[in-house]
Amino acid sequence: MSQKEWPLWEVFIRSKQGLDHKHVGSLHAADAEMAIQNARDVYTRRLEGVSIWVVESKHVHASNPDDAAAFYEPANDKIYRHPTFYTVPDSIKHM
Amino acid sequence: METAELTQEEQFQTRIDADVRIEPKDWMPEAYRKTLIRQISQHAHSEIVGMLPEGNWITRAPSLKRKAILLAKVQDEAGHGLYLYSAAETLGASRDQMLADLHSGKAKYSSIFNYPTLSWADMGTIGWLVDGAAILNQVPLCRTSYGPYARAMVRVCKEESFHQRQGFEIMQTLSEGTPEQKQMAQEALNRWWWPTLMMFGPKDADSPNTEQSMKWRIKRFTNDELRQKFVDMMVPQAEFLGLTVPDEKLRWNEAKQGYDFGEVDWAEFWDVVKGNGPCSRERLQARVDAWNEGEWVREAALAHAAKRSARGKV
Amino acid sequence: MQDTHTILLPEVTPEVRQQLFDYVLQLADTSLILAHRLSEWCGHGPILEQDLAMANISLDLLGEARSYYQYAAELEGQGRTEDDLAYLRSAVQYRNPLLVEQPNGDFAHTIVRQFLYDAFHYHLLVQLQTGPDRQLAAIAEKSVKEAAYHVKWSAEWVIRLGDGTDESRRRVETAINALWRYQGELTTPTPTEQALQAVGFVPGYAAIQQQIDQHVARVFEEATLAVPQGVFAQKGGKTGRHSEHLGYLLTELQYMQRAYPGMKW
Numbered sequence: 156m157s158q159k160e161w162p163l164w165e166v167f168i169r170s171k172q173g174l175d176h177k178h179v180g181s182l183h184a185a186d187a188e189m190a191i192q193n194a195r196d197v198y199t200r201r202l203e204g205v206s207i208w209v210v211e212s213k214h215v216h217a218s219n220p221d222d223a224a225a226f227y228e229p230a231n232d233k234i235y236r237h238p239t240f241y242t243v244p245d246s247i248k249h250m
Numbered sequence: 251m252e253t254a255e256l257t258q259e260e261q262f263q264t265r266i267d268a269d270v271r272i273e274p275k276d277w278m279p280e281a282y283r284k285t286l287i288r289q290i291s292q293h294a295h296s297e298i299v300g301m302l303p304e305g306n307w308i309t310r311a312p313s314l315k316r317k318a319i320l321l322a323k324v325q326d327e328a329g330h331g332l333y334l335y336s337a338a339e340t341l342g343a344s345r346d347q348m349l350a351d352l353h354s355g356k357a358k359y360s361s362i363f364n365y366p367t368l369s370w371a372d373m374g375t376i377g378w379l380v381d382g383a384a385i386l387n388q389v390p391l392c393r394t395s396y397g398p399y400a401r402a403m404v405r406v407c408k409e410e411s412f413h414q415r416q417g418f419e420i421m422q423t424l425s426e427g428t429p430e431q432k433q434m435a436q437e438a439l440n441r442w443w444w445p446t447l448m449m450f451g452p453k454d455a456d457s458p459n460t461e462q463s464m465k466w467r468i469k470r471f472t473n474d475e476l477r478q479k480f481v482d483m484m485v486p487q488a489e490f491l492g493l494t495v496p497d498e499k500l501r502w503n504e505a506k507q508g509y510d511f512g513e514v515d516w517a518e519f520w521d522v523v524k525g526n527g528p529c530s531r532e533r534l535q536a537r538v539d540a541w542n543e544g545e546w547v548r549e550a551a552l553a554h555a556a557k558r559s560a561r562g563k564v
Numbered sequence: 565m566q567d568t569h570t571i572l573l574p575e576v577t578p579e580v581r582q583q584l585f586d587y588v589l590q591l592a593d594t595s596l597i598l599a600h601r602l603s604e605w606c607g608h609g610p611i612l613e614q615d616l617a618m619a620n621i622s623l624d625l626l627g628e629a630r631s632y633y634q635y636a637a638e639l640e641g642q643g644r645t646e647d648d649l650a651y652l653r654s655a656v657q658y659r660n661p662l663l664v665e666q667p668n669g670d671f672a673h674t675i676v677r678q679f680l681y682d683a684f685h686y687h688l689l690v691q692l693q694t695g696p697d698r699q700l701a702a703i704a705e706k707s708v709k710e711a712a713y714h715v716k717w718s719a720e721w722v723i724r725l726g727d728g729t730d731e732s733r734r735r736v737e738t739a740i741n742a743l744w745r746y747q748g749e750l751t752t753p754t755p756t757e758q759a760l761q762a763v764g765f766v767p768g769y770a771a772i773q774q775q776i777d778q779h780v781a782r783v784f785e786e787a788t789l790a791v792p793q794g795v796f797a798q799k800g801g802k803t804g805r806h807s808e809h810l811g812y813l814l815t816e817l818q819y820m821q822r823a824y825p826g827m828k829w
Contacts, residue, residue, distance in 0.1 A: 185551035312820035325619035544610025550728025
């Protein structure tokens with residue numbers, strides 16, 4: 156059964172010029188061209204988009220949730236990367 | 251590191267209790283995954299089987315405007331089915347397998363769609379009552395614990411609100427119309443009221459999985475709570491329309507600040523659930539036929555895609 | 565939505581105005597009947613994604629039909645509405661070509677019917693956009709974008725079915741054999757169309773036919789399908805001589821308005 160199923164594609168839509176493409180969901184299509192058209196028909200019926208990306212789901216590589224601590228927690232203590240870490244005298248403007 | 255003592259399952263529950271969303275690659279208990287696949291696919295099946303009773307009137311809609319609205323609405327239901335199948339697919343279920351389970355009768359869908367649509371007023375009643383009930387079920391699911399499901403539900407709910415409004419508008423037009431139209435509206439309400447109350451599922455006492463589902467936050471209110479909310483919400487709307495809810499026991503209860511209402515015919519409910527609804531066979535057969543008759547189309551598209559990629563074209 | 569457009573129509577004789585009314589109705593009927601046929605697929609498509617695609621095309625055509633009916637009602641100036649025109653005319657008063665009223669058949673029939681119509685529709689709208697009737701041109705300008713998508717969609721399906729499996733090829737060839745005879749009517753002008761062509765309101769069909777032929781040839785070649793030659797062209801729909809299918813379609817389409825006359829829905 157599974158080899159007869161159309162491949163699964165992930166759909167990313169740019170909702171307006173100037174914004175990033177954002178993941179909106181997935182769908183099935185036999186090829187890339189059809190995936191784009193299906194995405195148009197499924198995910199942009201209410202003026203949701205101006206541009207579409209599709210990626211066959213099997214080509215998406217994701218990080219492992221078990222690595223979350225090692226990946227993301229080390230950023231926690233680097234608060235000096237954020238502008239709010241620094242005090243600027245009130246009299247200084249435009250900084 | 252204070253969670254080090256907890257089992258994986260306890261850690262999972264801790265995250266859920268803290269309202270942290272579970273995402274596809276996160277560890278989850280097998281029972282959570284299975285229950286979700288069953289719940290989401292049932293919901294998806296309900297959307298696509300639900301296209302049929304209303305689809306039945308697209309070709310007979312009484313005006314061009316109504317025809318466009320109804321077609322757009324039924325099309326949305328196909329979209330909702332698709333969003334939900336996609337959410338279930340993130341849990342490792344394949345859409346083909348879910349459909350195979352629907353077609354074999356193994357998977358269930360909402361009992362309401364096994365009733366026939368006999369008049370134009372049924373389009374109003376389905377939009378107003380049935381979608382109204384669906385929204386009550388669905389809005390809390392926008393905050394459900396499983397991320398892809400919650401996101402699919404946000405999209406569904408956004409689109410669903412137009413559905414209920416168009417239904418109410420049909421009912422309002424009928425109830426402000428000729429005596430014949432008003433009668434059409436009342437007759438439809440009489441047929442759909444009780445089956446709609448059944449949509450919330452069996453009584454809490456007969457719904458053994460509710461407790462676990464609530465704990466996992468894949469269900470956020472019990473069946474009886476939602477049914478009560480629904481009645482409280484709908485009775486004033488029916489009154490506004492000048493229609494009578496077909497329940498002799500319906501009374502305002504000042505103490506509980508809600509309506510008391512009669513008992514659903516549970517024998518009928520279980521009959522329909524078991525596949526003996528007035529249109530159960532026709533609904534399922536229509537889906538099976540569409541799938542079987544579409545098989546050569548799906549195969550052709552795959553065969554063509556394979557030929558193209560062999561030729562080096564995308 | 566019975567909004568009154570200002571008629572952006574150059575000074576015309578009552579005779580031309582009548583012809584224009586007939587022609588706009590013909591466009592309206594054509595879009596409506598095809599939209600209706602496509603809407604019959606809703607809930608029964610071969611896969612969910614294509615169910616949505618067909619409903620989108622149907623909705624586009626329905627919207628286009630409504631614009632034409634509203635404009636026709638305005639041209640007539642007798643107070644009739646879009647619904648009066650769609651729901652209260654009999655089969656012999658309908659002016660759509662035979663092609664669009666043909667039953668859906670299997671998916672191959674639906675695709676071939678759609679592609680033959682889309683190719684014509686698209687090239688016609690391109691011309692109507694620059695016509696002297698600004699109202700018609702405005703409708704065409706909006707619809708041509710939709711038609712461009714429709715013809716892309718149906719052409720790709722012709723290619724997939726033609727160059728897919730043995731079964732899909734056999735089915736699409738059967739459909740082409742069944743439906744090709746209705747293609748000629750699209751670009752065979754009726755007396756009304758001829759009169760309007762003479763005054764420049766309807767584009768000449770020879771040029772459009774050439775564009776359609778090239779378009780169809782390109783798609784059929786990619787689909788590895790043969791373009792039928794020397795097929796007798798069945799005509800009549802545009803002058804009210806329909807196939808028997810239309811009567812049943814209208815019985816269903818018009819049921820409510822006929823059974824409950826004069827009510828608001």
